[in-house]
Amino acid sequence: MIGDFMLWLEETGSTQSVLKEFSFPYGTVVVANRQREGRGRFGRKWHSEEGGLYFSFLLRVEDFKELLPLPLVVSYGVLLQIERKGFKPMLKWVNDVYISGKKVCGVLVERSKEKVVVGVGINLNQKEFPSDLMATSLYMLKNEVSEKKEFLLETLEILNRVLEEFKTFGFEKFRPAIRQRLMFLGEEVVVYSQEPVVGIFEDIDQEGSLLLRTAQGLLKFNAGEVSLRGSNIF
Template sequence: MAETASTNADMKILARQGVEEGFWLRAEKQSGGVGRLGRKWESPVGNLYCSTLVTCRSADPAPSSLSFVAALAVHEAISAHIPHDDILLKWPNDILVSGLKICGILLEGSGDAVIVGIGVNIAVAPQLEGRTVTSLFQEGADRNVTAALFLETLAPIFADMLAEWRQAGLAAILAKWQERAHVAGTRLSTSDADGKRIDGEYAGLFDDGALRLRKADGALIAIHAGDVHFG
């Protein structure tokens, strides 16, 4: 479609109408795109704005862990289109290229399904307050790469990752994620529910995907949600 408020919102409507897993919805532009924690997601023409639907099954891993599936799929799709390998996953579902944010992933529940919204900067790196971002074009991608072409790369990769998530289990997905993430010992900071800063070192992931953070006193704590920053 040419323009919509939000592909995630549209996909929720389609989910109620019975659209099947594997369907992708893409818009050229969004007027009301939303990122994690309710932040506005800038949506200029030229970038990818899309959503898909995953129907939750009783034997599936926790639905929230689909964020790792999505991040791995986007990481692989980006890797197919840029001429260098400085592509890093940052917990929980950021993809950084040359140290800069290039993608947004938002999961939302809808009945027995999860809507997976993905935005990737293809042609434009919109200015974001407090953040420095990049785009595929800035990172050397062929200028013939369009949002539609990128989705053609992404969709089958996502399907393969989703199948692995179901068949091999979450542990296999988390192992792949950690191979592509910041190294153990990387200094990270986050905040608790009261906004108090927490500093520590990245020490891997817990079995459920929670961030394992080692504090200065050696204590290991689990971070289940929130923003994480380097340093």
């Protein structure tokens, strides 16, 4: 179970690094009030000041038949918790949660030999963000402070259930619900992978890959960034 052992730090470089560099039992959760070197995909810096909820947990590779959809599945689990609080979040393929066009959560999945380290950053109680970030927090949206430990435990409860179902039934069980909550589905987008590709975001397949309808035919992307064409949402 995720959270049977928990380490809560006032500050660290990144919760991901703690789990990757030291030996912990599977299911361990490392939480930090602040991260000096919080990061997202592609090594991007994750704004990790006081007020956010930053945690990572440890999974065993052999427990999962498929790892490719894991970022989407974890993001979906966090989305369910945010929905429970009365918000209407959406999933941005492949690993983000947005509300009203602004990011409230990011997920990072990294494999290190036989273990998988999953990092989650949730914008919980921050009162402001740098103007160059398309980000918001639950506090900024509702003017209500969330109790961090309670929010974490509720999120872990959902993630435990979702991940157990993912182990048993695979991604196909979640695909319909995730499709309903995907940003840009059916719209013209730009996918940034090795190079920008324009097309219609047609669907996600049974592995969680993005299917893009282009002039050259249907293309499949396992990773990358997707943005509505002509917008600055990344």
